[in-house]
Amino acid sequence: MTDGRDQPGRADCNGLNRGAAMLYYAAVFFVVAVIAAVFGFTGLAAGAAGIAKILFVLFLIGAVITFFVSLGRRA
Numbered sequence: 001m002t003d004g005r006d007q008p009g010r011a012d013c014n015g016l017n018r019g020a021a022m023l024y025y026a027a028v029f030f031v032v033a034v035i036a037a038v039f040g041f042t043g044l045a046a047g048a049a050g051i052a053k054i055l056f057v058l059f060l061i062g063a064v065i066t067f068f069v070s071l072g073r074r075a
Contacts, residue, residue, distance in 0.1 A: 039048070
């Protein structure tokens with residue numbers, strides 16, 4: 001029983017050979033890095049961090065309220 005590695009011309013990653021798949025993922029990671037750099041080098045990162053802090057506090061408050069409500073239902 002073989003795992004298919006010995007078959008010549010076998011395609012990986014939805015029909016791409018290994019070299020093309022590696023080039024594809026390199027391009028995808030490059031685009032992601034460029035987008036992250038754009039957000040990191042502008043003021044958007046600070047705004048996103050501020051919004052994340054607010055949402056964290058809101059969800060933390062919601063979790064605490066849900067915890068106490070569930071304790072009240074058990075009693």
